[in-house]
Amino acid sequence: MAVGKKLHLGAFMRPxxxxxxxxxxxxxxxDANFNFQKIRQLAEKLEAGKFDTFFMADHMAVLNMPFKTxxxxxxxxxxxxxxxxxxLAGATEHIxxxxxxxxxxxxxxxxxxxxxxxxxxSGGRAAWNIVTTSNPDAALNFGMSxxxxxxxxxxxxxxxxxxxxxLWDSWADDxxxxxxxxxxxxxxxxxxxxxxxxxxxxxxxxxxxxxxxxGWPVIVQAGASDAGRQLAAETAxxxxxxxxxxxxxxxxxxxxxxxxxxxGRNPAFLKILPACxxxxxxxxxxxxxxxxxxxxxxxxxxxxxxxxxxxxxxxSKFELDAPLPQIPETNASKSSREKxxxxxxxxxxxxxxxxxxxxxxxxxxxxxxxxxxxxxxQEWLETEASDGFTIQFPYLPAGLYDFVDQVVPELQxxxxxxxxxxxxxxxxxLGLPRPENRFFKT
Numbered sequence: 498m499a500v501g502k503k504l505h506l507g508a509f510m511r512p513x514x515x516x517x518x519x520x521x522x523x524x525x526x527x528d529a530n531f532n533f534q535k536i537r538q539l540a541e542k543l544e545a546g547k548f549d550t551f552f553m554a555d556h557m558a559v560l561n562m563p564f565k566t567x568x569x570x571x572x573x574x575x576x577x578x579x580x581x582x583x584x585l586a587g588a589t590e591h592i593x594x595x596x597x598x599x600x601x602x603x604x605x606x607x608x609x610x611x612x613x614x615x616x617x618x619s620g621g622r623a624a625w626n627i628v629t630t631s632n633p634d635a636a637l638n639f640g641m642s643x644x645x646x647x648x649x650x651x652x653x654x655x656x657x658x659x660x661x662x663x664l665w666d667s668w669a670d671d672x673x674x675x676x677x678x679x680x681x682x683x684x685x686x687x688x689x690x691x692x693x694x695x696x697x698x699x700x701x702x703x704x705x706x707x708x709x710x711x712g713w714p715v716i717v718q719a720g721a722s723d724a725g726r727q728l729a730a731e732t733a734x735x736x737x738x739x740x741x742x743x744x745x746x747x748x749x750x751x752x753x754x755x756x757x758x759x760x761g762r763n764p765a766f767l768k769i770l771p772a773c774x775x776x777x778x779x780x781x782x783x784x785x786x787x788x789x790x791x792x793x794x795x796x797x798x799x800x801x802x803x804x805x806x807x808x809x810x811x812x813s814k815f816e817l818d819a820p821l822p823q824i825p826e827t828n829a830s831k832s833s834r835e836k837x838x839x840x841x842x843x844x845x846x847x848x849x850x851x852x853x854x855x856x857x858x859x860x861x862x863x864x865x866x867x868x869x870x871x872x873x874x875q876e877w878l879e880t881e882a883s884d885g886f887t888i889q890f891p892y893l894p895a896g897l898y899d900f901v902d903q904v905v906p907e908l909q910x911x912x913x914x915x916x917x918x919x920x921x922x923x924x925x926x927l928g929l930p931r932p933e934n935r936f937f938k939t
Contacts, residue, residue: 504878504914505768505885505927507550507595507737508543508897511572512536512581514890515554516774516858517803518794520571522892529893530575537588539897546901547915549926550593550624551585552717552737552887553578569799579611586619593923595624595717595735600657601650605700608657609664612714613706621710621922625661626717626737627728629654647831651724653697658716658732660700662932663691665713667703669937689936711924712932721749721832729767730756734929736769737887739836739860746771746882766929768884771877776864776891777899784864791891792853800856804848807837807855817849858889867903875913 509515513529513536520527529535540551555578567573578596586594594615598608608625616623629650645653672687691702718725718733729736730753740746749771754764776791778784804812809827821841827834841851863870877883890896908914919926933939 502878502913504874504908505549505770506546506914507552507593507735507770507885507887508548509552509554509737509772509887509889510536510539511554511556512575513571514893514896515572516791516889516891517570517796517799517856518791519890519892519896521794522791524895525892526894527571530571533576533581533584535894536576536581537585539894540585540589540592542894542897542901544589544592546905547918548592548888549885550595550735550923551582551589552595552624552626553582553597554626555597555599565798567802569796579615582615582623583618586615586622590620591622591918591921591926593622593624593715593926594619595626595715597626597628599628600654601629601645605657605660605698606664606702606704609661609704610706612661613665613704613709616709616711616714617707621924623709623711624715624717624735624923626719627654627658627732628719647722648724651720651728654728655731656695656697658728660691660693660695660698662713663693663935664700664702664704665709666934666936667691668708669934670708670939673707687937708934711922712934715923715927715929721836725832726753727756729753730762731760734767735927736767738769738771739832740771740882741836741840741861743877743880743882746877747880750881750883768927768929770885770887771883772860772889773886774858774860774862774889774891775870775886775900775904776862776896777870777903778864778866781865781869784866788862788864788891795853795856797849797852797856800849800852800854803855804837804852807833809834812848812852815848817852818847821846821848821851858891860889867907870904871907871911874908875911878913 519525526535543551582594582596612623612625667689669687673683675682688703691700693700715734716732717735717737718729719737720728721738736753738749740749750769753769754767757764757767776784776788778787801813808824810824815822821838824834824838837855840846863873874886888900890900905914909916924931
């Protein structure tokens with residue numbers, strides 16, 4: 498491991514936890530997903546734990562599963578990300594504020610304005626998670642009867658990124674001179690009109706907001722398919738991924754970093770943070786009991802619905818106590834589909850067993866005491882399986898507090914996690930350079 502290399506930690510919030518049974522866990526906050534006072538308390542605790550980011554995921558539809566299942570979901574409704582993160586910007590000082598924003602359904606001018614605004618409001622702590630929305634129910638909310646094809650979504654995303662970052666560069670950093678004596682507010686020579694015309698987008702520009710404090714908000718990417726990895730290599734500075742084990746993590750890490758180098762970018766300026774559900778106990782046995790109890794709150798309806806979403810087809814038609822049948826290609830997320838099929842085949846799970854797994858949490862989990870969890874995280878860091886983790890908490894608030902109060906001090910004791918924030922902006926805390934303006938060289 499390189500001397501001084503430290504873990505980076507993001508908190509995956511939707512804006513609460515992702516586990517289906519979390520809201521039913523003893524002592525949990527059932528309304529955490531839509532209670533600003535409680536969300537603010539969680540953000541403040543994460544900042545006390547020196548987390549890099551509060552990562553606000555988003556979903557753009559309610560009707561993505563049958564009503565008998567939907568009624569059991571604690572994330573059927575949640576705050577709009579920019580509104581929530583703008584409010585949290587005033588309640589925090591250091592933690593990064595990352596939001597998902599779709600390149601499939603939104604317009605780049607909107608996205609550029611919102612993130613530039615959030616970056617200014619927060620003092621340079623904004624991050625954009627670029628996604629290509631695959632949910633067909635979301636398409637119906639935006640005037641599309643069918644979802645855009647996978648490869649086309651990623652071509653649009655690449656062009657979308659170019660437009661948004663071009664709009665962020667509309668103004669030189671010193672464009673706004675605000676000369677009271679002469680009455681000149683800005684220098685027109687330091688404003689650039691983008692005038693973009695591409696395969697999917699036509700955007701004139703310039704952006705009607707000053708260049709973000711960070712130059713560009715930090716770019717996050719979450720796709721794991723070949724197209725997603727390539728997009729990450731060409732654009733991302735932080736990758737949110739899902740890897741089932743350390744060997745898969747090393748393979749993914751090496752692949753994306755190599756693609757980044759091939760694209761002419763410095764691999765050191767990309768932080769790969771796999772998602773990980775962490776259940777902390779005073780002992781390993783206690784943590785296992787907590788996880789087992791948590792999974793008992795997953796109803797079969799939810800499991801089958803989650804399986805259907807992962808596979809991109811209706812799993813309720815399958816024979817529950819038989820192996821998973823052959824699943825045809827769909828237009829849904831390829832990485833989710835392939836991961837689900839791999840788990841079923843590798844572990845010999847029936848459809849029912851697979852649904853129970855996915856209905857609770859299918860991905861990487863760490864269940865143990867602070868020392869064993871820190872051992873695992875350190876191994877991932879030292880063997881280049883990750884640069885840190887995107888933590889998914891099993892239930893709130895206790896699951897989050899357990900991690901901050903028990904695991905963070907153990908990581909700090911080992912010297913692999915910060916005790917204070919390194920700088921004022923998210924880029925400074927992640928060790929990322931400020932992008933040069935492509936139109937105005939300094």
